[in-house]
């Protein structure tokens with residue numbers, strides 16, 4: 541019996557040195573993530589965070605990745621009924637477990653297959669150009685807002701077959717409010733905390749998604765060509781409209797906010813290092829000239845690929861895997877009772893000094909397959925692993941290449957001097973302090 545096994549110990553809470561280091565990091569960097577790094581440095585790969593009403597166990601490193609991502613089915617579950625993400629996405633694939641999860645995943649996987657995504661590269665390039673056409677030829681752009689607008693357009697065009705542009709102004713605040721609802725906040729220690737304004741945003745979002753479903757059904761009835769994009773797959777399945785809404789919202793949130801974070805961090809990282817930006821641009825110009833990227837040409841940009849991988853290492857948009865122990869478990873001599881919230885830190889694993897040299901440095905060359913060996917297994921998991929491996933991986937990777945290649949072709953950019961970029965935990969890990977870019981091009 542794990543509960544009474546005398547050889548097991550409880551995961552330790554931060555000691556005095558760890559707590560002091562965390563406070564210092566918090567004051568210095570204004571980021572919970574660097575505070576967590578300080579605790580990890582003192583406490584090692586297994587520790588608890590005993591907060592009132594919220595006492596997760598935090599696990600770090602490759603053994604923990606295997607334990608969380610590849611453990612026996614049913615040991616660690618995803619759904620926390622009272623978490624905002626489950627309240628928002630209801631029965632979306634991301635928050636379902638067991639057979640319901642597997643059935644939804646099987647249904648939707650073909651629509652996100654690399655072959656389907658490659659067929660959408662021209663659409664993606666068009667979405668990027670439409671947004672870049674609005675940028676100043678010499679002026680300022682907010683990286684996060686600019687990348688969100690692109691990511692939303694790409695996602696809705698490629699997966700739902702709709703142009704979000706006419707609705708974007710109206711939906712922008714709705715989407716931000718929805719993201720704020722699932723971002724870390726008071727709900728962590730007070731799950732029933734009032735969330736003013738959220739109900740109205742949710743109604744607006746639901747109205748939009750139900751309209752998309754109704755329009756597609758009407759187009760199908762009108763004898764238009766049946767489309768096999770994600771929306772098409774869903775409306776031709778036996779899911780109810782409410783269940784379809786849950787999957788559409790899941791994809792909209794999980795698919796665009798992660799891409800927004802990745803692209804913004806790439807802009808920030810390249811804005812901070814002009815040599816790396818120039819090298820990436822030289823490669824793009826050598827391979828593409830001025831032509832829009834295609835599925836084939838965008839796959840021939842190895843240095844850009846390294847930049848994307850390194851961005852995902854230092855700034856993983858999903859920086860933590862969140863699970864609930866379904867029964868008493870043990871990990872590396874530690875007791876994890878049923879019901880415990882288990883957080884696997886992708887962020888800390890990606891910066892683990894035992895597995896990465898000079899871990900905090902942005903160095904795309906560490907992913908140069910010709911000169912460096914591949915990362916050790918389970919030390920690099922920007923898209924997770926095991927049965928809950930990101931279903932949108934192919935889309936995210938192709939989209940990042942296409943957007944960044946087009947950006948490098950058309951613009952040069954640098955960060956506004958003196959602006960401090962922080963690691964902000966929103967719904968994803970995003971650049972805080974707003975990454976204002978000085979852009980030149982056209």
Ligand code: HEM
Nearest residue numbers: 634794795798799802858861922923924928930931932936
């Ligand atoms: C840079 C972009 C992205 C990153 C870094 C990312 C990362 C991740 C990670 C780490 C997970 C696993 C979470 C866990 O195990 O707890 C995940 C799952 C998921 N992702 Fe992504 N993702 C990205 C883009 C996308 C896109 C474009 C879509 C959809 C179009 C998407 C949809 C999902 C869904 C639905 C899941 C849940 C899968 C399941 O539970 O079976 N993601 N993602």
